[in-house]
Amino acid sequence: MKRQNSLSDRRANITFKWEWLLVILIIGISIVNGRLSSHFWSYTGIMDALSVFLEKGFMVLPMALVLIIGDIDISVASIVALSSVLMAMSYKAGLSMVVAILVALATGAGCGYFNGLLISRIPGLSAIIVTLAGSSIYRGIAYILLGDQAIGGFPSWYSYLAWGYIGGTHIPFIIVMFVGCAIVYGLLLHRTAWGRKVYAMGINPVAARFSGVPVAKIKQIIFTLNGLMAGVAAVFLTSKLGSSRPNIATGYELEVIAIAVLGGVSPSGGKGGILGVCLSLILMRLLRYGMGLINVPGQVMMVIIGIVLVGVVMLPNIFGARRGRKRRLKEAQ
Amino acid sequence: MVGAEDKYILELQGISKFFPGLKALDQVNFNLRVGEIHAIVGENGAGKSTLIKIITGVHQPDEGDIFYEGNKVIFHNPTVANRYRISAVYQQPASFPHLTVTENIFLGHPIIHSATKRLMWKEMRQEAKRLLHSLGSDISPSATMNSLSVAQQQIVEIAKALSVNARVLIMDEPTASLTKRETEDLYNIARKLRNNGVSIILISHRFEDVYEIADRVTVLRDGKSVGTWKVSEITEHDLIKAMVGREINQLFPKSTVSLGKELLRVEGLSRVGYFSDISFSLRAGEIVGFSGLVGSGRTEVAQSIFGIAPADEGKIMIEGKEVSIKNPMEAISYGIGYLPEDRLEQGLFLPLSINDNVTISIIDQLTNKGWLNPPREYEISNKMLELLQIKAPGIFHPVSSLSGGNQQKVVVAKLLAAHPKILIMDEPTKGVDVGAKAAIHRIMSDLAAEGLGIIMISSEMPEILGMSDTIIVMHEGRITGVFSRFEATQEKLMEAAVEVNRSTPTPVIS
Numbered sequence: 001m002k003r004q005n006s007l008s009d010r011r012a013n014i015t016f017k018w019e020w021l022l023v024i025l026i027i028g029i030s031i032v033n034g035r036l037s038s039h040f041w042s043y044t045g046i047m048d049a050l051s052v053f054l055e056k057g058f059m060v061l062p063m064a065l066v067l068i069i070g071d072i073d074i075s076v077a078s079i080v081a082l083s084s085v086l087m088a089m090s091y092k093a094g095l096s097m098v099v100a101i102l103v104a105l106a107t108g109a110g111c112g113y114f115n116g117l118l119i120s121r122i123p124g125l126s127a128i129i130v131t132l133a134g135s136s137i138y139r140g141i142a143y144i145l146l147g148d149q150a151i152g153g154f155p156s157w158y159s160y161l162a163w164g165y166i167g168g169t170h171i172p173f174i175i176v177m178f179v180g181c182a183i184v185y186g187l188l189l190h191r192t193a194w195g196r197k198v199y200a201m202g203i204n205p206v207a208a209r210f211s212g213v214p215v216a217k218i219k220q221i222i223f224t225l226n227g228l229m230a231g232v233a234a235v236f237l238t239s240k241l242g243s244s245r246p247n248i249a250t251g252y253e254l255e256v257i258a259i260a261v262l263g264g265v266s267p268s269g270g271k272g273g274i275l276g277v278c279l280s281l282i283l284m285r286l287l288r289y290g291m292g293l294i295n296v297p298g299q300v301m302m303v304i305i306g307i308v309l310v311g312v313v314m315l316p317n318i319f320g321a322r323r324g325r326k327r328r329l330k331e332a333q
Numbered sequence: 334m335v336g337a338e339d340k341y342i343l344e345l346q347g348i349s350k351f352f353p354g355l356k357a358l359d360q361v362n363f364n365l366r367v368g369e370i371h372a373i374v375g376e377n378g379a380g381k382s383t384l385i386k387i388i389t390g391v392h393q394p395d396e397g398d399i400f401y402e403g404n405k406v407i408f409h410n411p412t413v414a415n416r417y418r419i420s421a422v423y424q425q426p427a428s429f430p431h432l433t434v435t436e437n438i439f440l441g442h443p444i445i446h447s448a449t450k451r452l453m454w455k456e457m458r459q460e461a462k463r464l465l466h467s468l469g470s471d472i473s474p475s476a477t478m479n480s481l482s483v484a485q486q487q488i489v490e491i492a493k494a495l496s497v498n499a500r501v502l503i504m505d506e507p508t509a510s511l512t513k514r515e516t517e518d519l520y521n522i523a524r525k526l527r528n529n530g531v532s533i534i535l536i537s538h539r540f541e542d543v544y545e546i547a548d549r550v551t552v553l554r555d556g557k558s559v560g561t562w563k564v565s566e567i568t569e570h571d572l573i574k575a576m577v578g579r580e581i582n583q584l585f586p587k588s589t590v591s592l593g594k595e596l597l598r599v600e601g602l603s604r605v606g607y608f609s610d611i612s613f614s615l616r617a618g619e620i621v622g623f624s625g626l627v628g629s630g631r632t633e634v635a636q637s638i639f640g641i642a643p644a645d646e647g648k649i650m651i652e653g654k655e656v657s658i659k660n661p662m663e664a665i666s667y668g669i670g671y672l673p674e675d676r677l678e679q680g681l682f683l684p685l686s687i688n689d690n691v692t693i694s695i696i697d698q699l700t701n702k703g704w705l706n707p708p709r710e711y712e713i714s715n716k717m718l719e720l721l722q723i724k725a726p727g728i729f730h731p732v733s734s735l736s737g738g739n740q741q742k743v744v745v746a747k748l749l750a751a752h753p754k755i756l757i758m759d760e761p762t763k764g765v766d767v768g769a770k771a772a773i774h775r776i777m778s779d780l781a782a783e784g785l786g787i788i789m790i791s792s793e794m795p796e797i798l799g800m801s802d803t804i805i806v807m808h809e810g811r812i813t814g815v816f817s818r819f820e821a822t823q824e825k826l827m828e829a830a831v832e833v834n835r836s837t838p839t840p841v842i843s
Contacts, residue, residue, distance in 0.1 A: 199685070200685070
């Protein structure tokens with residue numbers, strides 16, 4: 001029999017073209033970047049370019065799951081802030097840095113669990129309302145706790161997380177961590193029964209329930225994961241910045257959602273995969289890197305990234321519509 | 334010829350309407366006199382709704398002509414029908430719940446100051462009040478719609494029709510959710526309108542409505558018009574006969590099997606507002622058919638057994654053991670499978686492959702230590718494809734590209750893949766073509782012969798009569814008749830389904 005396949009693989013077929021599109025864009029931007037900077041095509045150049053904003057990558061992975069089940073989470077940036085602040089305060093209060101890191105992860109998971117509890121158990125509370133409220137609550141608490149201060153002075157090994165390399169090599173530690181997480185999420189989503197149920201929920205939540213999929217439970221787990229990964233991002237981001245303050249990660253939620261959508265994840269659910277999201281992350285980073293090389297101001301960068309997002313997402317629809325029209329014309333004749 | 338017809342305000346000649354795989358209307362004739370109440374009756378699926386949609390311009394007929402006051406007209410869309418002053422009032426008023434009564438009445442045709450183009454709210458409120466008064470109602474024009482009862486909302490809808498001087502008023506199941514008192518009021522309003530020259534088309538399942546207010550009645554059956562009678566000249570018995578009187582021309586091959594042990598027993602199952610005191614049992618090899626009109630609570634009973642909306646009271650016993658089923662997952666683990674009526678909404682994942690649809694309920698059992706195990710899945714899907722003779726290029730084909738009948742088979746395949754002992758099938762052949770229908774009936778029969786117990790909800794009389802060992806008729810949330818395969822007739826079922834609520838006592842069926 002012809003080797004075709006089931007959801008996981010067949011999905012890959014659908015996103016196949018999408019992912020190629022991302023690859024082509026990545027190559028294109030890399031060529032431009034290479035022309036702009038002779039440093040770019042060196043190994044260290046690429047590694048540095050990629051590792052800079054990988055903390056967002058940790059947030060994009062679970063956000064893909066949230067979008068695939070047709071929900072959204074706009075509280076993640078605030079969870080990062082609260083996790084970071086609580087971690088810093090725990091350390092300042094005399095706990096060891098390892099325990100403080102665990103506090104950050106627990107804070108993230110706790111906030112995510114709370115989001116998930118409200119969204120999955122209370123009828124009428126949609127994800128957008130709950131996480132909008134959460135967004136303001138979590139960052140609000142961070143401000144109450146720390147005000148305008150910043151907490152720094154972490155142990156020197158802590159900065160290794162964001163800046164360090166794997167012993168003796170030139171492979172950034174954060175890249176290894178991210179790749180590990182991406183593989184775990186990829187396997188979870190594309191190679192387990194649980195992942196199959198996630199797609200089923202996103203495509204038709206009612207039919208999923210009628211088919212015995214524990215819709216509320218899965219939703220709960222996904223939002224908890226999203227919070228947990230925001231905690232992970234907080235640990236790496238704080239390590240990179242060297243200090244914690246309540247206003248860190250402002251605006252990350254939109255960028256994270258944008259990267260997921262650019263990666264082929266449909267905000268209306270049931271579509272997309274981890275590979276696309278990773279490619280999209282790389283694309284976004286290279287774009288920013290290139291614009292940085294030619295000194296594009298931050299505000300202009302935001303405008304360009306917005307245009308790229310809309311443009312790329314639009315492309316397949318334009319082609320699809322044209323093909324559809326051609327087919328209809330053909331049928332009409 | 335046309336000139337002779339001008340006593341009719343509306344005349345439909347030879348109207349046909351085709352939907353993919355379905356002839357909804359077949360050469361239907363219908364006419365409406367000025368100032369009469371003309372009832373349309375028929376079983377579920379007889380074509381009443383389609384006919385109404387043609388009269389209101391929602392659908393366009395594929396064949397046939399519509400004459401308005403003797404002139405041929407074409408209702409391209411609802412706006413055109415509105416221009417001919419045709420209005421409809423539905424069972425669940427399609428109003429805007431957060432807007433006021435006045436806003437609802439004048440939506441689409443507000444009173445506007447001719448010079449300033451200002452909305453004249455005061456005038457509209459006064460006019461609304463006048464219209465409502467003329468209907469004998471004292472509803473406040475500034476109340477919001479959602480603060481009103483269904484009966485009051487219907488009155489507002491009627492007022493809306495009057496505000497555009499409707500000449501043809503369609504009332505679709507107007508009394509279905511009204512109390513006795515409200516029903517009486519509605520009758521009075523209908524009579525008053527008729528006396529003022531409005532022509533009313535009344536769609537109703539209740540014979541009481543027909544005999545109380547209608548002048549003439551047209552019977553639809555299987556998309557064809559059976560005939561039109563003066564209400565005073567046709568008995569209820571003959572009317573029922575006209576509604577159901579088709580021959581059972583398809584073969585329903587439920588074979589006789591000896592019934593085995595009791596699989597399911599339901600005692601005193603109730604859910605407030607939906608059904609009450611439902612008791613029955615299901616044995617291995619048995620098909621229990623649930624008959625009754627749409628909205629009689631059959632689906633709700635089925636869904637409570639499957640754990641979608643659990644009952645408030647009563648017992649469910651599976652193979653003698655009392656169980657509590659709180660969600661579909663538990664129901665599936667007890668060996669219950671449910672084929673929902675709305676397969677698109679509740680049964681299928683359209684963009685996914687046949688394989689993914691078939692295996693979703695049992696995907697946990699098919700894994701290898703939690704990892705997906707595609708060969709195992711493909712084996713089961715291929716088996717199902719063959720068993721149910723699903724016409725598709727292969728198990729990797731998306732379900733969205735299959736025909737309705739084959740989609741239905743995919744939902745059945747999903748159920749069977751879980752090896753249920755008890756199957757609940759809600760309208761198993763709704764919307765499927767004749768060939769697939771026969772195939773689904775054969776499958777049901779085979780499954781019963783293998784010792785499954787099947788609960789079948791169906792609004793199709795021949796299906797109920799042909800397939801069921803036992804037939805339970807429901808009406809307004811209660812069981813109003815239980816018949817064995819041998820004693821059931823279409824007339825008896827129809828009487829049990831419609832007559833319970835009548836003011837006169839139900840005639841005893843011998």
